[in-house]
Amino acid sequence: MRLILFAVSLAGFAAFFAAGARGLRPVGHYAGPYGDVLNAISVPERHATDVVTAINFDFRGFDTLGEEFILFGSVMGVLLILRQQHDELRKENPEEDPNGPPAASDAMRAFTLALVGPMVIFGLYIVFHGQLTPGGGFQGGLILATAPLMVYLSGKLDEFKAVTSPRLVEIAEATGAGGFALVGLAGLAAGKNFLENILPLGKTGSVFSSGTIFLISVLTGIEVAAGIVLAMQSFLEHALEIMQRGRNG
């Protein structure tokens, strides 16, 4: 029954999609004009060689502000849904729980611990070079967030908690999200448009170039990394520490 309904709807969808695709050009024959205009003005006007980052953090920066708050809202949703509820208790010694996950093997510990440093360096590199080469705040922030995860995989929950102080991570999350909006408002304060560049553009190709694009990329990196770490904290605490009242183990 379900499959019949599915087949009928898929046929309908295929018909509409085919009708819509008739207006498209064949793949490989992109005709512009927006992409070509942005490709042409990104380097001279914004001193940013990665046009994708220039679009995300400058040309359509307002959309990206919304996108960042989608991420922010989603992380808040995760925290809210996974919070400790009135019928739940916190385990006193989660590490000694016989039903908990087994300890990591030596190979796992050595490998994940060796990855922590490279992940931090690589994440910072991607965040700071977003305006020059592919990358930026979103990608780099996610890579940065894997470093604490590696710490968890290489050891125990206590060590993960030691490197990710919830208070600091929350402050970082708020700084990243609020900072983006403040950079936009600073444009207004300077008598320009919202999110318009107000910083010196610098020399094309250097790390500290392209004005607010660089600043927003770094702020987004902080926000994304902190948001993902907050969600991970919440998941791990929920899985390992919280248990239902009246149930043993």
Place this chain on the structure above:
Amino acid sequence: MSGLEWLMGWMGYAVAIWVFAAGLYGIVTSRNWMHLAICLAVMQSSTYVLLLSIGYRTGGAAPVFADIPVGARAVDPVVQALTLTDIVVEATVLALVVVLAVQIHKHSGTLDPDKLRELEG
């Protein structure tokens, strides 16, 4: 236009609809909330293929002018930026769906959507 060119010209859109349909089939036949979440991710990834197909230009370089001169033949950066947005949104949706699955499993002990309905009724 030769047959092969014609085929390559529409292949991108065909792949997009195929990935979409595969994900949708998975959602329709799903008996597990986690499986459903993954199918949703598969379905949404069809939009990446569609967006990148629209912006592709034969022989075009990536829109990064760090080592190629400004004005070189490059693909459309707008759809690539949209794809990045798309990926971020997918990640947030997936996080919320997985969290809901965790809570549902905790409260009802099952991840099967059909059984859930029986429990509620």
